[in-house]
Amino acid sequence: MASLQVTTTLLGVSLALLILYLIRRDHLYLMHGLFWVAVAASVAGLGAWPGLIDKLAGLTGFSYPPALLLLLANMVLLLKALHADMLNTRIERDVRRLNQRLALLEADLESLRQTSPPSVIS
Template sequence: MSSLPITTALLGLGLALAIMWLLRRDHLHAAHGLFWLTVAALAALLGVWPGLVDRLAVWAGIAYPPALLFLVAAIVLLIKALHADIMNTRVEREVRRLNQRLALLELEQSTPSMERDVP
């Protein structure tokens, strides 16, 4: 076994350990951690079985196997970026609505009520 598969497998395992540490310290949300753990597992899997990329490339009809890795990585990163933008938009919308509710509550508290003036 050459040093490249060993290095790739160790990098995948190291990434998985780092992600587990981030999850345990609550620095990373569980849903995001699951995505990155999957990436780390795939890196470790490709490190242990480097011929898997060649087989998948032949099955997909791609002549240059590393091109398959780059294609899949680009697609996964684009999907991850799209998902992050969707989540960011959702959070911004919720913050805007909460600010509007807070402004209405502050307005209600600052204006004198007719009910409080009646003895």
């Protein structure tokens, strides 16, 4: 194997090991970690079989194989960013709803304090 193939394969394998370590230490959510393990496996796969991207490019009609690789990488990153935005929107909506519920509970508690004797509600 050429040195570039060995380097790429080692980078992919070490990235996968780092991701598994982060999942194990609970620094990375399991479902997010599976995505990154798939990315690391594809990097390792391209390092181990460098002709694979050439064959895929030929099958899909790309005359310059790195262009296919860059297009696929950009698509994966855009999908990951879209997914992150969707999760962020859901979390913001849930926080807004929790704040509204808390405000309603505080208003109910305040109205109970004003109508009840002080010894009943503390």
